[in-house]
Amino acid sequence: MTTSSFDDKDIELIRKKIRNIPDFPKKGIIFKDITPVLQDPMTLVLTSKLLMQPFLEQNVDLVAGIESRGFIFGTRMAADLAAGFIPVRKPNKLPSDKISVEYELEYGMDQLEMHSDAIKKGDRVVIHDDLMATGGSARAASELITSLGGVVIGYSFVLELTFLNGKSKLETGIPVHSLLEI
Amino acid sequence: MTTSSFDDKDIELIRKKIRNIPDFPKKGIIFKDITPVLQDPMTLVLTSKLLMQPFLEQNVDLVAGIESRGFIFGTRMAADLAAGFIPVRKPNKLPSDKISVEYELEYGMDQLEMHSDAIKKGDRVVIHDDLMATGGSARAASELITSLGGVVIGYSFVLELTFLNGKSKLETGIPVHSLLEI
Numbered sequence: 581m582t583t584s585s586f587d588d589k590d591i592e593l594i595r596k597k598i599r600n601i602p603d604f605p606k607k608g609i610i611f612k613d614i615t616p617v618l619q620d621p622m623t624l625v626l627t628s629k630l631l632m633q634p635f636l637e638q639n640v641d642l643v644a645g646i647e648s649r650g651f652i653f654g655t656r657m658a659a660d661l662a663a664g665f666i667p668v669r670k671p672n673k674l675p676s677d678k679i680s681v682e683y684e685l686e687y688g689m690d691q692l693e694m695h696s697d698a699i700k701k702g703d704r705v706v707i708h709d710d711l712m713a714t715g716g717s718a719r720a721a722s723e724l725i726t727s728l729g730g731v732v733i734g735y736s737f738v739l740e741l742t743f744l745n746g747k748s749k750l751e752t753g754i755p756v757h758s759l760l761e762i
Numbered sequence: 763m764t765t766s767s768f769d770d771k772d773i774e775l776i777r778k779k780i781r782n783i784p785d786f787p788k789k790g791i792i793f794k795d796i797t798p799v800l801q802d803p804m805t806l807v808l809t810s811k812l813l814m815q816p817f818l819e820q821n822v823d824l825v826a827g828i829e830s831r832g833f834i835f836g837t838r839m840a841a842d843l844a845a846g847f848i849p850v851r852k853p854n855k856l857p858s859d860k861i862s863v864e865y866e867l868e869y870g871m872d873q874l875e876m877h878s879d880a881i882k883k884g885d886r887v888v889i890h891d892d893l894m895a896t897g898g899s900a901r902a903a904s905e906l907i908t909s910l911g912g913v914v915i916g917y918s919f920v921l922e923l924t925f926l927n928g929k930s931k932l933e934t935g936i937p938v939h940s941l942l943e944i
Contacts, residue, residue, distance in 0.1 A: 601857040611857040619846040648830035656838045664801040675783035675793040
């Protein structure tokens with residue numbers, strides 16, 4: 581799946597609003613800042629619409645958004661698809677019974693959690709985040725969903741840093757829909 | 763402003779989905795968990811609709827959502843109101859030039875940040891979070907917005923813990939719209 585599945589003019593409007601911030605969060609990294617996309621009502625609505633598009637005929641039961649920027653478009657995607665929303669959270673944020681998974685960062689490990697009753701067996705789930713870098717957190721979300729009996733039917737990102745090859749971490753056969761590839 | 767400005771039957775549907783979690787995040791506190799509201803497509807859409815309602819005729823330019831649960835409905839409110847969305851974030855998360863404000867917690871201090879170019883002078887801004895407890899973070903968001911020349915035209919919460927009297931921290935004359943009061 582490449583950006584060609586979306587209208588090039590629409591994508592260009594969004595791309596123009598993404599801001600490069602050099603040396604954030606640390607020297608040598610160019611941070612892709614989506615806040616100008618959010619700030620403009622036109623690109624905010626357009627991005628929501630495009631993110632939802634690939635999943636319109638897919639009988640989505642739930643959208644899982646990864647904390648915290650995955651909450652931004654995740655809820656809207658869910659509501660627009662008549663699906664529910666599940667927050668996938670960092671450790672010790674979710675209050676009820678939950679399951680955890682560890683995943684590798686560039687240096688060290690991190691952890692994601694989900695409520696144990698967030699998913700019913702067979703639920704069709706889309707995983708959403710604003711950015712896919714190495715794919716570690718997306719893969720971790722998928723493991724949480726699968727371990728509860730859910731079926732991951734697709735991944736959705738605003739931005740994919742293709743040079744990090746995050747797709748190689750994800751299961752083959754599950755489509756990855758990224759609005760923009762860099 | 764009380765819950766009576768919303769339809770009681772609608773409010774009851776949402777209230778039933780809010781789950782009490784005793785002793786979270788620490789002993790003696792009953793945590794109000796909204797994840798079941800999000801998980802059900804019906805209450806997800808209904809909550810979004812009701813949150814937006816008081817601001818429909820208010821020419822809202824921006825909705826400011828407080829990290830991280832304020833991102834959940836904030837983006838959707840913004841898009842539905844044809845407004846932009848600004849994330850109000852915890853320290854060291856925003857990548858570009860920014861302003862900060864400190865505020866008091868029950869024990870100690872915390873800090874919120876906003877991009878310096880998030881607001882144009884005169885922008886009409888709604889502040890949204892899922893929960894108002896002591897009102898400290900909402901007030902801090904208001905200070906950030908005002909210092910950039912924005913005009914706070916209202917506060918929006920899914921839940922307000924009225925016994926903590928958070929309203930007393932907020933400016934008089936700015937309406938507070940809470941779907942549910944506890």
